[in-house]
Amino acid sequence: MIKPNLIIVGAGGHAAACVDAIESQGNYEIEGFIGRPSEVGQTCLGYPVLGSDRDLEEFVGKVGFALVAVGGLSDPQTRIALIEKVERIGFKAPTVIAETAYLSESVSVGKGAVIMHGVVVNARAKIGDHTIINTKALIEHDSVIANYCHMSTGVIINGGVSVGRASFVGSGTIVREGVVIGENCFVGMGQSIVENIPSNARR
Incomplete structure (x- = not known):
């Protein structure tokens, strides 16, 4: 083929x-x-x-x-x-999912998204268009990662989290279940996020 x-x-x-x-x-x-x-x-x-x-x-x-x-x-x-x-100008966007990533059958992944090696995306999670889920990140059940986001290496997004458009979460950061991160946010590495973060914030 x-x-x-x-x-x-x-x-x-x-x-x-x-x-x-x-x-x-x-x-x-x-x-x-x-x-x-x-x-x-x-x-x-x-x-x-x-x-x-x-x-x-x-x-x-x-x-x-x-x-x-x-x-x-x-x-x-x-x-x-x-x-x-x-x-x-006319190109289509591929969806790239590394062979060693695990995605539940109920997950949705948008066009242009990249899911790297060792990633786990669990039940009913949604990954937006052109979003990067980097090496060994965990996206738990029912979480929504919007378009143009970057979840960096080793990030843990617990269940029911919402991450807004064009937001970045740095390596090793853990986000508590149900937290809402707004649009265009920058969250640095190694943090524990237990409260909502408004759009355009830097942490």
């Missing part, structure tokens, strides 16, 4: 981690990366950096899917703008 082809937009550490998840899933054929102009012509994990974001339109019609794989930006709006550009 011929696999649909894919380019990865970004050529940094998160993009490299996405390669491994994509290869383990086995659903897409990676053509290469879109990186910075200074990176064009280089390789990453054996795949070429084919161009920069100024060259994206050249690949429309030749490549069906584009995964925006920039995970470490301090301003989520930069990532969102890039995703919107990629979709506007």
